[in-house]
Amino acid sequence: GAGVSQSPSNKVTEKGKDVELRCDPISGHTALYWYRQSLGQGLEFLIYFQGNSAPDKSGLPSDRFSAERTGESVSTLTIQRTQQEDSAVYLCASSGATGTRPYNEQFFGPGTRLTVL
Amino acid sequence: SQQGEEDPQALSIQEGENATMNCSYKTSINNLQWYRQNSGRGLVHLILIRSNEREKHSGRLRVTLDTSKKSSSLLITASRAADTASYFCATVKETSGSRLTFGEGTQLTVNP
Numbered sequence: 001g002a003g004v005s006q007s008p009s010n011k012v013t014e015k016g017k018d019v020e021l022r023c024d025p026i027s028g029h030t031a032l033y034w035y036r037q038s039l040g041q042g043l044e045f046l047i048y049f050q051g052n053s054a055p056d057k058s059g060l061p062s063d064r065f066s067a068e069r070t071g072e073s074v075s076t077l078t079i080q081r082t083q084q085e086d087s088a089v090y091l092c093a094s095s096g097a098t099g100t101r102p103y104n105e106q107f108f109g110p111g112t113r114l115t116v117l
Numbered sequence: 118s119q120q121g122e123e124d125p126q127a128l129s130i131q132e133g134e135n136a137t138m139n140c141s142y143k144t145s146i147n148n149l150q151w152y153r154q155n156s157g158r159g160l161v162h163l164i165l166i167r168s169n170e171r172e173k174h175s176g177r178l179r180v181t182l183d184t185s186k187k188s189s190s191l192l193i194t195a196s197r198a199a200d201t202a203s204y205f206c207a208t209v210k211e212t213s214g215s216r217l218t219f220g221e222g223t224q225l226t227v228n229p
Binding site: 004031033035042043044045048050056059089091093095104105106107108109110111 | 150152158159160161162165205207214215216217218219220221222
């Protein structure tokens, strides 16, 4: 596809359950980012993958959050033992940034709206 | 925490008028980007201005950057009802890789 895709578009879960969110970046983009957007916190950075480098996990809010990326393609964000405060829109972005040219615009997916009951 | 602060938080204008939104930030940056968001979902990249640039144009958009004041402005000229959206500035700091730090956003409403 031409853009970043995310699935599911909406997810409703019960408190305490685990959820997995998926992101398919633009083909050829080596950099992939996860952000979340919630009413109280605005848009927050979560994690960043760049090629084969160790990911920048500095934005993950707790050890219940983890993310993986297979090579330079799909990424999954996993939230374990979900809490109500995890309710937010989770946005994925990719860019053509490289190690030597890291500062490019990011292209965002439509997001996954997570609701924890 | 959000580095950027935008004002106004909300702006309502008539079609054809110009809309100006401002953004301030606190630390040194590599570049500043403006994004648009419709209906609380995906963001669309509008324009990127680097720290050594002062002004940039793209269609009806004009962005300025004043690194001495740590501020930027986004001007949309001849606004249209379809410009109604939330607009966010986002900075890329020199010291934190390429991740974006977003401002609070301005909700723009253009009345037909």
